[in-house]
Amino acid sequence: MPSRRTKSRTIRVNYLTRAEGEAALRIHLRDGALIELRLEIFEPPRFFEAFLRGRDSREAPDLTARICGICPVAYQMSTVHAFEGLYGLTIDPAVRELRRLYLCGEWIESHALHIHMLAAPDFLGCDSIITLADRNREAVERGLRIKKIGNAIVAALGGRSVHPVGACIGGFTRVPRRDQLADLREQLLRVRDDAVECVRWVSHFDLPAVTRDIEFVSLRHPDEYPMNEGRMASSKGIDASPDAFDDFFEEHQVPYSNALHCKVKGRGPYFLGPLARVNLNLDRMGPEVTSVARETGIPWPNSNPYTGIVARALEVLYAIDEAVRVLDAYQPPPAPAASFEVRSGVGRAITEAPRGSLYHAFETNERGLIHSARIVPPTSQNQARIEADLRALAPDFIQRSLAEATHMCEVAIRNYDPCISCSTHFLKLEIERH
């Protein structure tokens, strides 16, 4: 029992704002020691993995897209790649390139949203992009210009930026002619300087200087920056095919809360997303982006989660250059999509969603109906890592005001750009209790 003189304090953030989805955080300190730290996700379950059972595999890309309005393209990409493996499809190189372009659009859009609307207000003492605009209209307008081109890319290939309709197993339902993309190229070139400026801007934010022991995980591809293909890689030596996901990662239940945590088997939490990708693939970003990265003065690779916002800005720049490269080389494929016969089997795929590796596994019957579905979104994989960061902050809380401590936690969580809607199976989470 706590004695009368013990100083006990509970910090409660009832609604984590400027994050996609719903979460709350509860921290309990006693005599400066952390008694309890709890990140509660109260996003209501939508049961995607359950209702996908019995649905036709060909409907799946339209259904999994609905898991997340911020990164529907990544959901579509993991889904179609999983089924293409299952049905033994060979994808035309031009289609493959268009899919890179498609994902570039989503990275640009989602990253620009996070940097300007969700994260930057933290560092500049504003409550939203609107108040930020009063203070620094130029930066906000720059961010909106960048974001808009990302949306335009997705819309060019899928008709609209949220839940686009063009992707299907085998390719696209329609591919653009070369001349239809000319305007996109012009727009991209126009925002390139904006993207460089954005990297400089965020690298001058007052980013806390910390170093943590982190295992970074992302795809790695022999000759390109990872998007839709590659092997799983980590800063502690993982190098394996996405088919082996379950050999390396486990969704693990902690006894006190029954929450699902993802861990590297036998090791612990891991970190997904832009910082992981940059750390593991800097040599695939091309000389121009690499030199902008060096100019920030931040060492790459590094183990400071707060530099995630800079990694995100670097990926925006990379995605702009990559999109231009794809557009310059583009020749429409002979057919928009490869044809295929359905069959029974198992297909697995990982693609790099804006927030990190997104794993899908499907099992079908001989009619191509889904027998089982498994979806492991980046935010649930990052969750244990987020908690580890919060726990590391806890000793500082005692000298801080409630508002300051709350702010520190929010900033630390937002490093991961958590997308809680994606949490196909998040639970209420307790981190520590004595």
Place this chain on the structure above:
Amino acid sequence: MKPRAAVFKFASCDGCQLQFLNAEDELLKLAGQVDFVYFPEARSRALEGPYDIAFVEGSITTPDDARRIIKVREESHYLATIGACATAGGIQALRNWADVEQYRRVTYPSPEFISTLSTSTPISEHVRVDCEVWGCPVDQHQLLAVVRSLLSKARPVLPAYSVCMDCKRRGNVCVVVARGAPCLGPVTRTGCGALCPAFNRGCYGCFGPADDQNMESFARLLASQGVTGDDAVRRLRGINGYVRPWRETADAIAADKK
């Protein structure tokens, strides 16, 4: 005084409220006209009600949310649902035909910790709704048109005719005629500008039922394309599957089969 607006989220993917933030060219102007005093996804300061306008995204799937929506209604002068989840129950309403216990077990190792209702229902099953904006996601132009109407104190009016009409107007080749593709266009409400047919594919009904639909003749059309039984049921039980005309038609087809 600028009207005080709020954006509430229930079970959803966030895609509909994202349409506000996706209005890049209009965002700052919009912020000059409407004060989003409660918009947790975009603003960390949250102000108390009452609100002049509430935009509600998402469906009701938990006991807590069923209580929360009543409070939202009490605090809001005008309430608009945005998107298929809020207006029709959304894709997560597929649970309404299933055993939710089993759904819990499929998704969670410890299902007893999941608090959920056995159904996903639209906002209108819980409280009075003043305006419904359809779509998965809502169309940005429609959303901004609603805001503009409200600013000029007019009642928002959105078209409710079928995707088919827009498709013809747009000069698309009809995917039913040209490719024999099943298409929900004849019974789906306009709003997207007939996007799917323009992308060489059938509509899957993401804007919900049109006003002038004829489900009987539509079911016959599907059957003539060889889409019967489970196949037909699946097409109708999609993103807006829980809306009455589609639900009843799909239920009838499912019952027929048995």
